[in-house]
Amino acid sequence: FVSQHLAEIKMTFSLFHPVMFPNSCCEYRRFTTADVQLFEELFNTVRSSVSSPVAPVYVVQPVWCNDFYYNEYPGYVRLRDILSLLHARFLWWAESGDDIYHPWVSVSNIYPELTYSEIQIRLEHRQVRLAVLNHL
Numbered sequence: 001f002v003s004q005h006l007a008e009i010k011m012t013f014s015l016f017h018p019v020m021f022p023n024s025c026c027e028y029r030r031f032t033t034a035d036v037q038l039f040e041e042l043f044n045t046v047r048s049s050v051s052s053p054v055a056p057v058y059v060v061q062p063v064w065c066n067d068f069y070y071n072e073y074p075g076y077v078r079l080r081d082i083l084s085l086l087h088a089r090f091l092w093w094a095e096s097g098d099d100i101y102h103p104w105v106s107v108s109n110i111y112p113e114l115t116y117s118e119i120q121i122r123l124e125h126r127q128v129r130l131a132v133l134n135h136l
Contacts, residue, residue: 002091005047006082012043013087027086028110030102036094060084061115068111069100076100085113 002009016039021027063070063080070077075096079088093099102108 002079002082008043008046009083009087009091011046012039013083015042015046017087021086028101031090031093031099035090039090039094061117064114064116064119067114068109069113072109073098073100 019038020035060082063077069080069085073092076088076092076098079091082088083091089100101110
């Protein structure tokens with residue numbers, strides 16, 4: 001469903017995001033069923049009003065395969081490969097009921113996401129340090 005309606009979903013998130021996440025602190029909150037209802041209403045509005053949707057363009061950074069959420073929630077991975085972390089997190093929660101940030105009522109697992117580009121930078125810095133040490 002997501003891959004078939006990706007343009008509509010991205011357009012819906014362009015409307016949904018400013019309402020639900022007006023600042024970065026809101027991105028860590030627990031989702032509610034009212035959030036899903038709002039998303040569904042916006043999605044249905046987008047689908048009924050746009051004959052050929054044009055998805056907003058944004059870059060999705062590939063996530064490192066050993067990222068915590070990638071290993072812990074394999075179903076979430078298919079969404080994260082095509083959407084941002086926050087949008088994939090929301091759709092995964094709406095679909096499965098599992099919030100990757102808040103797996104249980106009294107537990108929160110909020111870890112920084114590791115992308116391939118971040119790991120590449122770390123490896124390059126490490127290689128430079130090793131080269132310097134080898135020349136000493």
